[in-house]
Amino acid sequence: MFRWASSTSTISSGSTLSDQPFAIVIPARFASTRYPGKPLVPLNGKSLIQRSWEAAMAVPGCATVIIATDDERIAQAARAFGATVAMTPEACANGTERCAAALSAIADDIDIIVNLQGDAPLTPPWFITAIVARLVADAAAAMATPVVRATPAVHGRLLADQAAGRVGGTTAAVSAGGRALYFSKAVIPHVPEKQRGDPGLPVFLHIGAYAYRRAGLAAYVAAPVSALELLEGLEQLRFLDADLPVAVAEVDPRGRDMWELNNPQDIAPIEAALTALGIA
Known part of the structure; x- marks a missing residue:
């Protein structure tokens, strides 16, 4: 995940928390290809999965938090610090499929399920409340997700990362009505060189959190795997390929660094950010 070095964004989500209850599911698997055992890696004395669970528990309005995993080691660790666990199939291809597999553990009167990724303990709580409010506001949307407008x-x-052959983050093209048009690991939209540097450009960095309706999750797992999803390595593209509307909430990081734990080198900056935020 791209690190937010700038604190100059003035974009606000413009959202208020709905009274509609929602659940948070944290998908977690042990067999990460890039970093096996990642959920149990310690961060300032607590495991990554516990840090993610505590971040979810701090989101106002959340009715329940569930850790969805296929690994008994993660399940045992989660139960030890008091979390509710849903055991899900090893065959789940991504976090969205794992959230769908955990639906039976969530009360039927909760229609909105948030996917808070288990490697992103620094996700601000207002990102989650913003996407829940955005989904409530767009009755036809199957899912809502946050973006941050990129500063120059x-x-x-x-x-620069793209020119060097690196992926610096996932960008999103957003319609005038606040719906996702496309997500890509390429930098979209194309901006002519003479216009670069304009702070109002519609260049949005996608943040990997999702709020789904139950029906949206059911439609997602029923849809065939998308060719675009496979090419880009972006699970959310299956929604667009299946013509399932995706609402977008533009949020303000308020100067926070948006680190995910993807590699051992990410531990130190995440620990430093936790300390800076006063998170014990």
Whole structure:
């Protein structure tokens, strides 16, 4: 995940928390290809999965938090610190499929399920409340997800990473009505060189959190795997390929660094960010 070095964004989500209850599911698997055993890696004395669970528990309005896993080691660790666990199939291809597999553990009167990724303990709580409110506001949407408008400095780094053959983050093209048009690991939209540096450009960095309706999750797992999803390595593209509307909430990081734990090198900056935020 791209690190937010800038704190100059003035974009607000413009959202208020709905009274509609929602659940948070944290998908977690042990057999990560890039970093096996990642959920149990310690961060300032607590495992990554516990840090993610505590972040979810701090989201206002959340009715329940469930850790969805296929691994008994993660399940045992989660139960030890008081979490509710749903055992899900090893065959789940991504976090969205794992959230769908955990639906039976969530009360039927809860229609909105949030996917808070288990490697992103620094996700701000207002990102979650913003996407829940956005989904409630768009009755036809199957899912809602947050984006942050890229500052000129961030846009420049994304373009530099792309020129060097690296993926600096996932970008999103968003319609005037606030719906996702496309997500890509390429930098979209194309911006002519003479227009680069404009802080109002519609260049949005996608943040990997999702709020789904139950029916949206059911439709997702019923849909065939998308060719675009496989090419880009982005699970959310299956929604668009299946013509399932995706609502977008533009949020303000308020200066936070958006680190995910993807590699051992990410431990130190995440620990430093936790300390800076006063999170024990």
